[in-house]
Amino acid sequence: MPDLHAPSDGLILALNAGSSSLKITLFKRNVAGSSDAVDRVVEPLLFSNITNLSSPPASFTFKFASHGRSLEVKKRPADIVYNHASAFAYFLDYLDQEAGIDRSSIVHVCHRVVHGGDYFEPVLIDSESYHHIETLSDLAPLHNGAALSVIKKCIDALPNASLIAYFDTSFHRSIPLHIASYAINTTVAHERGLKKYGFHGLSYAYILSAVSEHLERPASALNLIVMHLGSGASVCAIEHGASLDTSMGLTPLSGLPGATRSGAVDPSLIFHYTNRAGRITHDPRQTTDVRVTQAEEILNMQSGWKALAGTPDFGEVVERMKRVAAEDRVAAGNSGSDLRGWQGEEKWKLAFDLFVDRICGFVGAYYVRLGGKVDALVFSGGIGEKSAEVRDAVVSAATCLGFGLDITANTGIRGKEGVVFDIGSNKYERQVLVCRTNEQLEMAKECALADKFWK
Ligand SMILES: Nc1ncnc2c1ncn2[C@@H]1O[C@H](COP(=O)(O)OP(=O)(O)O)[C@@H](O)[C@H]1O
Numbered sequence: 001m002p003d004l005h006a007p008s009d010g011l012i013l014a015l016n017a018g019s020s021s022l023k024i025t026l027f028k029r030n031v032a033g034s035s036d037a038v039d040r041v042v043e044p045l046l047f048s049n050i051t052n053l054s055s056p057p058a059s060f061t062f063k064f065a066s067h068g069r070s071l072e073v074k075k076r077p078a079d080i081v082y083n084h085a086s087a088f089a090y091f092l093d094y095l096d097q098e099a100g101i102d103r104s105s106i107v108h109v110c111h112r113v114v115h116g117g118d119y120f121e122p123v124l125i126d127s128e129s130y131h132h133i134e135t136l137s138d139l140a141p142l143h144n145g146a147a148l149s150v151i152k153k154c155i156d157a158l159p160n161a162s163l164i165a166y167f168d169t170s171f172h173r174s175i176p177l178h179i180a181s182y183a184i185n186t187t188v189a190h191e192r193g194l195k196k197y198g199f200h201g202l203s204y205a206y207i208l209s210a211v212s213e214h215l216e217r218p219a220s221a222l223n224l225i226v227m228h229l230g231s232g233a234s235v236c237a238i239e240h241g242a243s244l245d246t247s248m249g250l251t252p253l254s255g256l257p258g259a260t261r262s263g264a265v266d267p268s269l270i271f272h273y274t275n276r277a278g279r280i281t282h283d284p285r286q287t288t289d290v291r292v293t294q295a296e297e298i299l300n301m302q303s304g305w306k307a308l309a310g311t312p313d314f315g316e317v318v319e320r321m322k323r324v325a326a327e328d329r330v331a332a333g334n335s336g337s338d339l340r341g342w343q344g345e346e347k348w349k350l351a352f353d354l355f356v357d358r359i360c361g362f363v364g365a366y367y368v369r370l371g372g373k374v375d376a377l378v379f380s381g382g383i384g385e386k387s388a389e390v391r392d393a394v395v396s397a398a399t400c401l402g403f404g405l406d407i408t409a410n411t412g413i414r415g416k417e418g419v420v421f422d423i424g425s426n427k428y429e430r431q432v433l434v435c436r437t438n439e440q441l442e443m444a445k446e447c448a449l450a451d452k453f454w455k
Pocket residue numbers: 018019020021229230231232259312313314315316318381382383386387
């Protein structure tokens with residue numbers, strides 16, 4: 001059991017309800033003044049990840065952070081974990097029964113809430129803010145309802161803790177009006193809040209500070225193109241340390257495709273796809289009432305890799321594509337191991353090439369947006385952090401912009417400890433980095449530093 005008796009103001013539980021996962025970290029807040037480094041204001045005690053929520057059976061992992069503790073549990077709780085609420089209930093049971101941790105020592109619970117609308121600051125969850133998040137659920141059908149279902153469980157299971165919502169949208173409040181606006185009737189747009197909000201903001205905030213520390217330059221001096229490539233994927237142009245543009249929009253559907261999301265399509269496509277586009281349906285995975293149209297369900301839940309390749313798991317897309325390529329090479333009498341010569345027009349390759357194409361479109365556009373002044377191209381998110389193949393393909397396409405890979409560094413980061421890694425070739429002028437993002441840590445740091453939550 002971790003040292004819960006070390007000097008601390010209390011424990012912070014950070015919960016990240018992503019579209020395919022629930023990521024959980026329990027932190028200890030170090031006593032004020034015990035350290036002047038912002039990074040040490042909190043210290044992780046344990047991690048738990050429940051993944052594959054969009055493609056059951058789910059996987060559960062649990063491990064203590066301390067090096068002295070070797071406990072790492074992996075399970076496939078097939079029947080009892082099928083959405084975010086049941087995933088959280090499973091975690092709590094595990095915490096009580098197997099890990100022997102007293103839940104009453106948790107004083108704050110930080111919830112990642114993807115859509116915050118016009119809420120930019122973290123808020124304590126009360127009936128007003130709960131209702132605000134609920135009204136935005138239709139604009140983030142894979143996320144807000146899932147976060148609310150976890151919040152509901154917390155209200156019952158951790159009655160003495162205060163619950164705080166942290167919004168993905170906050171980071172993007174700096175996007176200028178002409179970039180955030182759609183070319184539609186401005187009165188309707190204003191009345192209904194129809195504009196680009198942008199998402200993955202907690203991740204971008206974390207990456208910005210991690211890269212700033214790595215490059216030893218203030219965040220406000222940095223221009224970056226950051227790719228958060230996970231079950232949901234987006235790109236962000238950061239200018240002087242602030243979001244200038246991002247690929248997601250009013251909802252997390254726009255921009256890049258994802259595990260079950262189409263990404264940007266011609267808006268008229270949906271009326272040619274189905275003549276029931278406007279009919280209301282319900283998101284079957286939610287325990288709260290999220291109302292979406294059939295069009296939204298098709299584009300959010302039945303598209304992306306799942307539609308193109310039959311699996312929402314991009315790791316499987318890459319593996320299957322490489323296997324087909326290897327078989328093709330053998331058939332052609334070529335046993336070379338150069339992965340750049342992929343053959344075979346299989347569905348895996350289509351999904352991979354399509355993703356790389358869309359990413360490159362944003363990299364090119366944001367390079368121009370930033371006037372060519374780009375300090376680094378940064379990969380993150382489950383795919384960005386783990387797929388050397390995606391990084392290789394994107395950076396190869398961006399050679400004309402002055403980016404190049406160190407092939408050994410690109411494949412060598414797997415299993416290495418650390419947060420930010422240089423994978424760029426020194427033959428090219430610009431930096432290419434991988435950053436292991438950490439939305440839970442971003443929330444916990446913010447929480448620990450906000451005096452108003454500790455009075
Ligand atoms: N080695 C890998 N190569 C490519 N993709 C991977 C690899 N490992 C995991 N992934 C993908 O990462 C995605 C999950 O990313 P993550 O950012 O953790 O998701 P979430 O959006 O739920 O937070 C999944 O689609 C998974 O398939």
